[in-house]
Amino acid sequence: MAEFISEEFKSTAFLKEGKSKAQETFKTNYNLANGLINYIDESLPWNEERSKVTDLRVGLTKTAEVFARLTGKLTQRGFKDFGLEGALRKSIHEVENADFKYDKSDLLMLRRHEKDFFLRKDLKYQTEFNKTLIEFREKVSKTAQPAILDLITNYQKQFAEIVDMETKIGLTANDGLRGELQTVINQVKPQIEKLNRYVDTQSKTAISQSIWFLILIVVIQIISGVALAIYYSNQISKPIKQIKSAVLSLASGNYPDELVVDSTEEIGQTKDGFNQFVKRLQVATNFAETMGKGNLQLHYDDQFSNDVLARALINMQTKLKDADEQKARINWVNKGAAKFNDILKEDNASIEKLGxxxxxxxxxxxxxxxxxxxxxxxxxxxxxxxxxxxxxxxKKFIEQEIEVGQGVIGQAVLEGETIYLTDVPKNYISITSGLGESTPKAILIVPLKIRDQIMGILEIASFSVFEKHKIEFIEQISENIATMLSSRKSIELTNQLLAEAREKTEMLTQQEEEMRQNSEELLATQEEMTRQRQELEAELMELREQIQLQNK
Structure with missing residues (x-):
């Protein structure tokens, strides 16, 4: 029913013919349940347990009634070009194609509020829609013809009708007809469990009584056989001894060999009944031993599958299968987490390669x-x-950047919640293989969030729907991916700052070396100038002495 309410009612077959696979399945299960209830009702004694069957029958009838009403409402609601949604689309197309001047952004905002309501089922978007439409009507009322204003009013009316229909259906699983259906189901479940416990108790009692009754029959047969042996000792002593040996073997915990039935009289019937009893015990024992070894796929022998002991063992097999599947899912998640942690240990890989x-x-x-x-x-x-x-x-590598808030991926950043799409538009994304391109059946968009900060987005597309435990696993490791991205960004920023500091240090060292070389060259120049000045002073002294000598 959940799949029908969320997706299958949108199928063209249902919208045109009012038929769907989910409806047929519900009808079949409803008839089977009614038949089972009638069978149980006829089998129960006339006591207080009859009231449980009556309450269950009323609850089942109520479930069918609510489901029929819900199906009718979904038919009225329609999808795309059918029902109320078809009328809504037609009305907005009439406004868009009308001959009058208007700001397209206003109409786009109306469509956005309309889509937001369909996506999130929140009545606040109807309020925003009405507010925006009133403003739009006021803008165009000065120039638009009355017929145009009627088209706008009709658009508002169609939207209000589909919102009212969605409200009746149920904006959430606990509202409207959906909530009523869930309430009825929740009321029926305890009744089924109570009746199941009662039937299980009665079955165990019947098994116990059957065993004691069979043992009593065997004992009676033995006693009768002994009594008859006295009279017919020469004729029936051998069959009696066979039965006795078989009973003693069974009493000691061993299965006796099958008794040979060579007559249709009482002794032959007793042998046949005893053989059938032993076969039932052998089938039940082998079935239990096989399950004990871990093989839960064994099929119970159809010849004995309808007796009470067989039904109890088959029910136990079903519960063990469920437990085994749950264990397998947990092991799958733990194994995946371990492998993922090994990937995160690649410290030397770049973010791109690690991604x-x-x-x-x-x-x-x-x-x-x-x-x-x-x-x-x-x-x-x-x-x-x-x-x-x-x-x-x-061709997908052309779009390397997406602005936050743009498209489904950009919107996921703003909402900070996982978006799971199973109705993927044809032009949204394609999966390419050797046989061509095809639109995926499901897309999972998971924000990479750490302490309410969105570090990125993980988008996964598949030809099949994602199981619940796989979605939970992806959401779990998305936190680790976000932590890794945050850590890698911090490391890259630190490395960048260290590289800049190292570059500046090398530059300062180089400048210091150049200054040292310049200082040494300046010192050598000063020494040369001092030497030249001293030589010049010596030459001047010699000239003065020569001049003085000449003057004398």
Whole structure:
């Protein structure tokens, strides 16, 4: 029912013919449940347990009634070109194609409020829609014809009708007809559990009584056989001894050989009944031993599958399968977490290479087909930059940057919550293979969040829907990816600052060396000038002495 309410009602077959696989399944299960209730009702004694069956029948009828009403409302609501949504789309197209001047941004804002309501099922978007439409009508009322204003009014009316229908259906799983259906189901579940416990108790009692009754029959047969042996000792002593030996063997905990039935009289019937009893015990024992060895896929022998002991063992097998599947999912998550931690230990890898390793691991481990990793950069603009991708076509590498708030990926940053799409538009993304391109069936967009700070976005596309435990696993490791990105950014910033400091240190050292060389050259020049001055002074002294000698 949940799949029908969320997706299957949108199918063209349902919208045109009012038929769907979910409806047929519900009808079949409803008829089976009614038949089972009638069978149980006929089998129960006339006591207080009859009231449980009556309450369960009323609850089942109520469930069918609410589901029928919900189906009718979904048919009225429609999808795309059908029902109320079809009428809404037609009314907005009439406004868009009308011959009058208007600001397209106002109409786009109306469409945005409309889409926000369909996506989030929040009545605040209806308020925003009405407010924006009133402002839009006031803007165009001065120049537009009355017929144009009627088209705008009709658009508002159609939107109000589909909002009212969504409210009746249920904006959440606990509202409207959806909530009423869930309430009825929650009321029926305890009744089913009570009746199941009662039937289980009665079954165990019946098994115990059957065993004692069978033992009593065997004992009676033995006693009768002994009595008859006195009279027919020469004719029936051998069959009696066979039965006795078989009973004693069974009493000692061993299965006796099958008794040979060579007559249709009482002794032959007793042998046949005893053989059937032993076969049932053998089948039940073998089934229990096989399950004990871990084989939960064994099929119970159809010849004995309808007796009470067989039903109890089959029910136990079902519960063990559920427990085994739960254990397998937990082991799957733990194994994936361990492998992912090994990837994060690649300290020397760049963010791009580490991102490639993470995407390759995730796509293969969750059995997806395509993935991309975006990191958030906030230098000049707030952008999401793709640093890694897996299995993307070459043309997808053109769009390397996405502004925050742009598209589904950009919107995921603003909301900070996982977005899971199963109705993927044809032009949104394609998965390329050797056979061509195809639109994925499901897309999972997970914000990489650490302490309410969005570090990036992880986008994964698949040809099949994501199971719940796989989505939870991806959300769990997204925190580790966010921590890794934050750490790597801090390391890169630190390395950048260290490189700049190292470069400045080398520059200062070089300048210091140049200054030292300049100082040594200046000192050598000063020494040369001093030497030349001393030589010049000596020459002057010689000239003075020569002049003095000449004057004398």
């Amino acid at each position: 490639d390793s993470i995407l390759r691991f995730l796509v293969n481990y969750v059995e997806a087909n395509q993935a991309a990793l975006f990191i958030r950069e906030s230098k000049e603009r707030d952008l999401l930059v793709r640093i890694s991708s897996y299995a993307y076509g070459k």
